[in-house]
Amino acid sequence: MKDITLEEIIDRFEDSSLSELDVSFKDLHVICKRYAMGPTNSEDNVAFSEPPVKKTKTKRVIEGKSEEVCNDVECFNTITSPLVGTFYTAPSPDSPPFVKKGDKVKKGDTLCILEAMKMMNELTAEEDCTIEEILIPEAALVEFGQPLFKVKN
Numbered sequence: 001m002k003d004i005t006l007e008e009i010i011d012r013f014e015d016s017s018l019s020e021l022d023v024s025f026k027d028l029h030v031i032c033k034r035y036a037m038g039p040t041n042s043e044d045n046v047a048f049s050e051p052p053v054k055k056t057k058t059k060r061v062i063e064g065k066s067e068e069v070c071n072d073v074e075c076f077n078t079i080t081s082p083l084v085g086t087f088y089t090a091p092s093p094d095s096p097p098f099v100k101k102g103d104k105v106k107k108g109d110t111l112c113i114l115e116a117m118k119m120m121n122e123l124t125a126e127e128d129c130t131i132e133e134i135l136i137p138e139a140a141l142v143e144f145g146q147p148l149f150k151v152k153n
Helices: 006-015
Strands: 020-025 028-033 057-062 065-070 077-080 085-088 110-116 119-124 129-134 147-152
Touching: 006 020, 006 028, 110 147
Parallel strands: none
Antiparallel strands: 020 028, 057 065, 077 147, 085 110, 110 119, 129 147
16 A cells, blocks of 8 residues: 555545545544535635544542542643644734633634645634643644643643
């Protein structure tokens, strides 16, 4: 079987008549869908699924009671990149960042923008949390699954 890159998968999807493509291999999961951008614009677009937030917590049972135990000194979760792209903390260079260290965010709040193939993809919080650390510098290229934010619930 010939190795294929993510870009080749997307290019082949865009050149096909498929309306949806779901590809999984090892720890990579990509979903490409065509959809309309508003009532009159019928341009095709590619959407990416977001991987689940990785937890660093475990549970232990002591005398029949379950409690969360952290693998580090404090409990942190990691929000990872759902795609390969360029990481931006703000909608434009002269705008304030979506979030900064110490911010409390609500589920659905925008955390950053990931640009992939000239498409701007907003990454949103999947749950309420506090931003403990931004792990990526502005305009850096990120890989699928790469940790972007360290958060605490």
